[in-house]
Structures are given as structure tokens and as C-alpha cells.
Amino acid sequence: MHIDLAIEKSVILLADDHVDILDFIADDLEEKYEVVKALNGQEALEYVYAHDVDLIVSDIMMPQLNGYEFCTKLKEHEKYSHIPFIMLTAKNSLQSKIEGLEYGADAYIEKPFSPNFLEAQIASLLRNRKHVKDHFQRTPNSPLDISGHNKSDQVFLKKLNKLILENMADPALCVDMLAERLYMSRPTLYRKIKVLSDLSPNELINLTRLNKATQLLLDGEYKVYEIANLLGFSTASHFSRNFQKQFGISPKDYAAKHK
Structure with a gap:
């Protein structure tokens, strides 16, 4: 065999x-x-x-x-x-x-x-x-859905989500920063996030930023380059490429489609 x-x-x-x-x-x-x-x-x-x-x-x-x-x-x-x-x-x-x-x-x-x-x-x-x-992979509009987890994991995910949201404008946001703020080693945090979401920390950060981008695009108060800056992307084109890859549509077309 x-x-x-x-x-x-x-x-x-x-x-x-x-x-x-x-x-x-x-x-x-x-x-x-x-x-x-x-x-x-x-x-x-x-x-x-x-x-x-x-x-x-x-x-x-x-x-x-x-x-x-x-x-x-x-x-x-x-x-x-x-x-x-x-x-x-x-x-x-x-x-x-x-x-x-x-x-x-x-x-x-x-x-x-x-x-x-x-x-x-x-x-x-x-x-x-x-x-x-x-569920994480299928539901980009809620990258940190916590309903399927026990109470301790829910507390962790809420803390993690809050930390990402509060620092997403910082281009330096990464697993090392999260690990330091959560008082965990980098490997431990990586393993924890991977088990709970099947995503790497960087993938989770990116997905959370893109989720926030959909909200900002629907609000219609900011231009694409302003949203890119607010969410910590290095350039508007970098943001647009990531958005297109995740949702199959450009930020500009997404906003127009949902008006």
C-alpha cells in the first residue's frame, strides 16, 4: 500500500x-x-x-x-x-x-x-x-467571526481583532507587533491564529484591512487613494491589487456596483 x-x-x-x-x-x-x-x-x-x-x-x-x-x-x-x-x-x-x-x-x-x-x-x-x-475563508465580510469558538478563544479573537483595527493604518503592522502586544512569542501567536482561522497572521491582517475597505467604499466619503492610506497600504495601486485579488472586482467598481 x-x-x-x-x-x-x-x-x-x-x-x-x-x-x-x-x-x-x-x-x-x-x-x-x-x-x-x-x-x-x-x-x-x-x-x-x-x-x-x-x-x-x-x-x-x-x-x-x-x-x-x-x-x-x-x-x-x-x-x-x-x-x-x-x-x-x-x-x-x-x-x-x-x-x-x-x-x-x-x-x-x-x-x-x-x-x-x-x-x-x-x-x-x-x-x-x-x-x-x-468559515473564515468563505466569509470575507467577517474575517473574525467568533460564534464557533469557546469563551476563551472568543476573548482572544476579540482582543486580536481590536488590536488589528486600532493599528491598521500603520504600514508596520505585522505578526511581531501583534505578538508583542499580546505578550506571546511569534511562533505561538502564528500557530494560534493558524489553528483558529487557517490563515497566517499577515493574511488575517490583510483580510481585515480589506473588510474595512469595503465598508469605507460603501460609505462613499473617501477616494480610493485615501482609503489605501487610512488602511496602511503602501500605495493606492498596491491596495487595488489586493482588493481585486480578494473580491474579484476593483475598489472603484465595487463602490459603483453597491451605490
């Missing part, structure tokens, strides 16, 4: 203090995903801090840092709150399910569970994340 090595597998982090359960879950997932194992919440947390992870499956009862604490630390942290979190537990009660979701888990699965069910849940959460990304 030919395997296309260019296709990058999603990274699934498994956290459970029982090695046999880790191996049981990993055996079922390793064909489709890159699987990483951790024996407690603290070990898993440190791995997330140091590596890219696409989804987490964690037991609740673990030494050093239990599943509730592990989930809470991630969901309250702007850098990692976007990572889908599946919580496993032997507790078979409605209250324990409610607790799991209240701590920020995206899904809750009782032990013993069907490997097929877990795999379906993982695929569903990863697919939902992709749908949110696709």
Missing part, C-alpha cells in the same frame, strides 16, 4: 495513568493519527506547552494533575484553549458528566467505551474545527 508522506497526521495526546489503557487506545488510533502518551496530567500539560497538539484525550483520575485540573489550565490559557479536549471517566453519573463539561471539556466519554465511538468523536471534533476554519 502506498502512503503519501506529504499528508500530515493530526497529533492526538493521550493522558492516563494506566499503561494498558494508553496502549489500548493508541493501538486503535495510530493508523490515522500521530499518538503521544502521557502518564499524568502534569506530564501531558508540559508536553502541550512544548509541542503542537491537535486534540487531547484525558482520564480524570490521575496523579499530580487530574483531568479536571489539566483541562481547566488549558481552556483558561489563550495559547491552548482552542485544542479540543475529550474527557474519559469511570464515573457513570449525570453529575460527573456535567462537571466534565463545566471544566471546559468538549466531549465526555464513559469507561468502558467502544474504540469506534472514541474514534468517531475524535473525527467529529477535528472536522468541526476545520468547518470553523473554512
Whole structure:
């Protein structure tokens, strides 16, 4: 069988203090995903801090840092709150399910569970994340739609959008400036924006500027070269080329069409 090595597998982090359960879950997932194992919440947390992870499956009862604490630390942290979190537990009660979701888990699965069910849940959460990304690409008039995100990600996206809008007239606006203002490293911010929007920071900045341009063109108060200057484009022609590429129509024709 030919395997296309260019296709990058999603990274699934498994956290459970029982090695046999880790191996049981990993055996079922390793064909489709890159699987990483951790024996407690603290070990898993440190791995997330140091590596890219696409989804987490964690037991609740673990030494050093239990599943509730592990989930809470991630969901309250702007850098990692976007990572889908599946919580496993032997507790078979409605209250324990409610607790799991209240701590920020995206899904809750009782032990013993069907490997097929877990795999379906993982695929569903990863697919939902992709749908949110696709929305960014399809909806240029709202490049930072936040409806599909959890509360922590919504706070981050609102802060990011506000920062871009406040500084879009500055031609020097870039990922380094955003990272400094958001107190994140450049790689961390890049990864966070990429996961939430499937755009690079520079693409997001450009798209936000162009979104603002459509509003200014519809208002009719500014000429094209004035809008270019207001939005931080180096020249009116540079602005027009970017606008045409994004919307398939020149700024001048867009304004005329929507009068």
C-alpha cells in the first residue's frame, strides 16, 4: 500500500495513568493519527506547552494533575484553549458528566467505551474545527467571526481583532507587533491564529484591512487613494491589487456596483 508522506497526521495526546489503557487506545488510533502518551496530567500539560497538539484525550483520575485540573489550565490559557479536549471517566453519573463539561471539556466519554465511538468523536471534533476554519475563508465580510469558538478563544479573537483595527493604518503592522502586544512569542501567536482561522497572521491582517475597505467604499466619503492610506497600504495601486485579488472586482467598481 502506498502512503503519501506529504499528508500530515493530526497529533492526538493521550493522558492516563494506566499503561494498558494508553496502549489500548493508541493501538486503535495510530493508523490515522500521530499518538503521544502521557502518564499524568502534569506530564501531558508540559508536553502541550512544548509541542503542537491537535486534540487531547484525558482520564480524570490521575496523579499530580487530574483531568479536571489539566483541562481547566488549558481552556483558561489563550495559547491552548482552542485544542479540543475529550474527557474519559469511570464515573457513570449525570453529575460527573456535567462537571466534565463545566471544566471546559468538549466531549465526555464513559469507561468502558467502544474504540469506534472514541474514534468517531475524535473525527467529529477535528472536522468541526476545520468547518470553523473554512468559515473564515468563505466569509470575507467577517474575517473574525467568533460564534464557533469557546469563551476563551472568543476573548482572544476579540482582543486580536481590536488590536488589528486600532493599528491598521500603520504600514508596520505585522505578526511581531501583534505578538508583542499580546505578550506571546511569534511562533505561538502564528500557530494560534493558524489553528483558529487557517490563515497566517499577515493574511488575517490583510483580510481585515480589506473588510474595512469595503465598508469605507460603501460609505462613499473617501477616494480610493485615501482609503489605501487610512488602511496602511503602501500605495493606492498596491491596495487595488489586493482588493481585486480578494473580491474579484476593483475598489472603484465595487463602490459603483453597491451605490
